[in-house]
Amino acid sequence: MGKKINWDQIKEWDAKYHIKVFFSDDEWQFIPIESTEGDYLIMPDGTRLLDCVNQLVCVTAGQKHPKIQQAIREASERYGFVWEEFITDYAAKACKLVVEDLINGASSTGGWAGKVSWASTGSEANEKAFIIARNYTGKPLIVTRSNAYHGWTAGAGQCTRIRAYRGGASNPKDADIQTGYKDVSGALTDPGFIVAPAPAVDEKKGPDGYYPSVKYTMQLIDTYGPQNIASMITEPVFGAAAIFPPEGYLPQLVEELKKRNILWHCDEVLCGCGKMGKWFGHELFGDSNLKPDIMTMAKGIVSSALPASCCVVSKEIGDFMGSIRWQHCGTFNAHPLSMAAVCANIEVLLENDAAGCSAKAGKYLKERFAELEKKHPTFGRSTGAGVLWAVDIVKDNATMEPFIEEDRFASYGGDQSVWPTKMVTAKAIEKGCLIGGFTPNTLRFALSSFVNEVDLEKAMDAMDHAFNYLDSQAKDCL
16 A cells, blocks of 8 residues: 545645646646546545546556556666667667657558657647658648647747747758858748648548549648648647548548648657557548658657657658757656656557457447447537547537637637537536547547456446437527
8 A cells, every 4th residue: 555645735735836737726626536447537535537538538558558558667777867879778669669660561552751859748740740851851831720729839939039949950061160050940930831721521522523522722822832841730629629521531631741841740649550440630631651750759659658759751851851950859758667658558549459459449439439429419510530530519410510609710719618518527527437529519538548348338328328428519599
């Protein structure tokens, strides 16, 4: 038994000193978690909550996997800290596992990956990818999409004003102190980002054979000039906004980017590492030619046992990065304990076929969600794969009218208790499950790749219970 924790004292400290996320101090509720296990969060009173949001869709192998925990313990006996100019056996092995075993080996679209650079979070990995894309292409602009989520750290890089440490490229063969160094294009004038339209879940091709969102994206790119655009970043599936694009959207988009000599940056922070029934989310779109130029990963790459993320670049970009002197590092990049956890995690996922396990769970979820849609008028469209799904909540699935008209464009002010996703959370907890979503009308449902059948059934029982309540609320609205 560990040391007894005074949870009353913890509550006092949390209330007094902790800057809260998602809630003001007036709204704050004390939600203590004493420990974690598998797919469960365990509270001090022994209450076990089945975590159907998988925290931030990030604990792919489940909580406290014994092999990962053991790897961290062993690494802690050898290492305190080593920064990334030096190399540890864990860091070198982690790079090899990512490139050769996970991407080029297991993925159906592999063969392209060349080198890896490590960071601590998905946000940092994406920041690093923008810097690499701008260095490699010499072009300043990045294309993103409405409803996208790629992180939160843009300000830190903008506040760095030591010229040599903004992530630029220096030529080791050029002795001139001025001409031998090139700032990252656009580094001093960001935000150098263009916002393209997001696809609709049910979007269809137009008479010209193009998805409207792809067509408008290309018009936007052509307006700015492809010669000015370094890369376009896409999540295969929109994580926070819970949008699953139509199957042909991503192949068509990437084909158009390649025609214009624009790098494709595939953000697999949320979708990668087996949770969608494939090793990477972009594989769902059925085109073996979907080979990223840059891929970013976090969350599942270490099952969030410790902070770790990475930016993987193509062989061509890897060769370029090897030809320059890159003045760019992060304190905790390639931390030996995190690298030990990454190595163990990738081995666990591959040895136990995480993608196959997720696919099996996904087949079950698809069938059960279809049953719930028939039973509950408020249960709208369910889209997803593996253990990651989105469920739209509507007043009546015959009309698909949402509860909150602003939907994914809603601000986060006002009374959120009227959001149907918040109602589901409150009712699901009554059944011992944590279920929720970041948008008013859409649930984001996720579990570990190794979730068992008993827990899947428990989750569906909680969904049924919550939608019984929503059905009664919808009758009052209609």
